[in-house]
Amino acid sequence: MKLVTLTPKKFKEFASKHPQVNFHQTKEWGELKEENGWKYHLLGLVDDKENVKAGCLLLSKMTPIKRNMFYSPRGFLIDYQDFELLKEFTEKIKEYVKREKGIFIKIDPYVSYKERDINGQIVEDGENNQESFHNLIKLGYKHFGFNLMQDTLQPRWMFTTTTKGRTIEDVMKEMDPKTRQILRKNERECIRTREIKEDELPLFKDIMAHTGERREFIDRPLSYYQQMYKHLGGKHEILKILIAELHTKELINELEKEIEENKKEMTEREKKYQENPAKMNEKKYQSKQKENQNNIDRLQKKIKKIEKLKEENGDIIPLGGILFLIYGKEVLSLVGGSYQRFMEFQSAYTVHWEGVKYAIEHQYERYNFYGITGDFREENPLFGLYSFKRDFGGQVVELLGEFDLVVNKPFYYLYKISYKMYRSLKNLKNHIRK
Numbered sequence: 001m002k003l004v005t006l007t008p009k010k011f012k013e014f015a016s017k018h019p020q021v022n023f024h025q026t027k028e029w030g031e032l033k034e035e036n037g038w039k040y041h042l043l044g045l046v047d048d049k050e051n052v053k054a055g056c057l058l059l060s061k062m063t064p065i066k067r068n069m070f071y072s073p074r075g076f077l078i079d080y081q082d083f084e085l086l087k088e089f090t091e092k093i094k095e096y097v098k099r100e101k102g103i104f105i106k107i108d109p110y111v112s113y114k115e116r117d118i119n120g121q122i123v124e125d126g127e128n129n130q131e132s133f134h135n136l137i138k139l140g141y142k143h144f145g146f147n148l149m150q151d152t153l154q155p156r157w158m159f160t161t162t163t164k165g166r167t168i169e170d171v172m173k174e175m176d177p178k179t180r181q182i183l184r185k186n187e188r189e190c191i192r193t194r195e196i197k198e199d200e201l202p203l204f205k206d207i208m209a210h211t212g213e214r215r216e217f218i219d220r221p222l223s224y225y226q227q228m229y230k231h232l233g234g235k236h237e238i239l240k241i242l243i244a245e246l247h248t249k250e251l252i253n254e255l256e257k258e259i260e261e262n263k264k265e266m267t268e269r270e271k272k273y274q275e276n277p278a279k280m281n282e283k284k285y286q287s288k289q290k291e292n293q294n295n296i297d298r299l300q301k302k303i304k305k306i307e308k309l310k311e312e313n314g315d316i317i318p319l320g321g322i323l324f325l326i327y328g329k330e331v332l333s334l335v336g337g338s339y340q341r342f343m344e345f346q347s348a349y350t351v352h353w354e355g356v357k358y359a360i361e362h363q364y365e366r367y368n369f370y371g372i373t374g375d376f377r378e379e380n381p382l383f384g385l386y387s388f389k390r391d392f393g394g395q396v397v398e399l400l401g402e403f404d405l406v407v408n409k410p411f412y413y414l415y416k417i418s419y420k421m422y423r424s425l426k427n428l429k430n431h432i433r434k
Contacts, residue, residue, distance in 0.1 A: 001047050003092035006055060011042040014052040015077055020110045021328030023238055024073035024154075025057045032231040033059050043096065045089050054078035054089045060100060064418060067411045068102045074154065075109030080132030080400075090139050090405065097407045104412050105405040107141070108154050116396040120376040120386075133400050144402035148374035150382075152402045155371030159386065160330070161394035163359040163367050171356060174393030179349065186350045190251040191319065193242045193354045198233065201225050204241050207321050211337025225323075232325065242354055243321035244338075244347035248310035252303055259299050262292045319347035324355055329365040331355050352392065367394075374398065 006014070008027040015025050023029060030040030044055035056076040060068045078089055097105055113133065115126030137143065147156055161171065172180055196204060205222045212219035232239035266289055273280050309317060320338025324331055333355055338347055352369065359367040369389040373382045374396075380386075386396075406412045 001045050001053060001088060001092075003043055003045050003089075003096055006042045006044040006052070008042060010052070011044065011055060011057070014044060014055050015057075016328065018077040020075070020077055022074050022110050022330075023232070023325045023327035023332070024110075025077055026238070026327065027057070028231050028236055028238060029073065030057050030059065032227055035227050035231075037061060041096075043093065045085075045092060054085060056093075058093075058105070060102065063103070063415055065103075065411060065414055067408065067415070068097075068100055069415065070097050070100075070102050070105040071153075072105060072107045075107040075111070075400075080109060080111060080129070080135055083135050083138070086135055087139055094405065094407055103406075103408050103415050105407065106153070106402065107405070108152060108156075108402045109400045111400050113146075113398045113400050116398055118390055118393070118395055120374065120396040129400065136400075136403055139405075141403040141405050144404075146374075146401060150371055150373060154402075156399050156401050157372050157374045158397040158399070159369040159372050159389040159394055160366045160397050161356060161359075161369070161392055162365070163331075163356065164363055164365040166360060168357055168360055171360065171393060176391035176393075179391040182346050182349045183353055186346065188254070189345070190247040190254060191244055191345060191347060191350050192247055193244050193351055196241050196243055196321070198226070198229050201229060201241075203318060204243065204321050204323065207243070207318065207339060208335065208337050210339050211320075214340050228323075238325055238327050240324045240326060241321055242324065242351050244319045244345075244351050246309070246317040246319055246342070246345060247315070248306050248313075248317060249315050252306055252310070255299050255303050255306070259296050259303075262295045262299070266292045317342065319345050320351065322348075322351045322355065324358075326358075326364070330368045331359040331362075331364050331366075332368040333370050348388075356392065369394070372396070 011027065015021060018025075027040075027042065030038075030042070034040055038059045038061050041058040041060065042055070043058055044052040046052050054076060055078075056072045059071045059073065061071075063069050076089065076093075078086060080086055093105065109132070111129055111132055112127060113130070114128050115123040117123055133143075144152060150157075163171070202222060205219075205225055208219045208225075228239055233241075269285065269288060269292075273285050318339070319342045320336065322336030323334050325334050326332070333352065336348065336351065356367045358364075369392070372386040372389060373380060375382075376386065376396075377383065404412075
């Protein structure tokens, strides 16, 4: 077999049907990364009949030491359990990278390591890809380690909900009762979602900037989201951004209707009591009237609060949003955030739920909440991230992890030293800025 450069059409035909299909392994992702200084390569291992047996999108970038680093995001599209195929592909791609003055190839295969349940426990007799891991090690791939935290290029730990062959009711039944309650409350409170288009990207950027300030991370510039939309949104139909909005006028109308319903109940009950007080228990009557009056007082108080929000922010108030990448077998929640001043509305529940429903309705295999950590102790500072996602129901996914295939040892060690210095200087610069 031989390694060849594939046409975008042939690569898509192969990649879109592969078991490890994902948005990273697309021409569109390569073109997006090209705008950020990378070069992309569409490679395939073909047999005598030109059938593609394995392939990958490979990214390359020149380093300060005048040699290229290579990265295949989410790894090669290959059967990692087929040792001979993996060996031949590894040999051929090493030769290719050598010709391109490469130092190493980084991969992080989109392959689960050991099947886990909703609580992160290993499933007895579940899927196990230890053979794939050992095959990579045998062939000289250097493993980053079975890290528990979010310290790799792409998350090693994810949380997903199976959606194919299931109904919305099926998924709701498996949710934590608190999550169902919040979703129903948000619907009653007129929190709606809609997809935004390219001209509204500054709105999503603003949401993410505020989220970054709250969570202490530096968000991407607006140009990054614009580039993403250009290469993955619109006609490409990979990227969708949903935002949640509070419809204040609609909510006020609903609250006023509730007040009228309570008043009507009180009037009808009072009429019956006046007509025949002997037939109605006095204590029960007073209790029911008080309950209605308390409801009215509560609703009127809420109307005042919403009217103030409406006066300050308008009829429709953006609360938060999520950027989804929809490709292959899954709907994936890549990044999202919300405004701190509207956190009480818990809009993230509604936006994620819309993503889950989209996956169900369009028959995707799963909804991917994406990154979590592999530390499931409540003391873990990031436990809340996992807990929030777990309450929707689903399972923890542990991937094989990150590997480096060294092509040029002297330059690899030189690169590692220079990269470590770069990270130290960057951290110092960030510390000074704080």
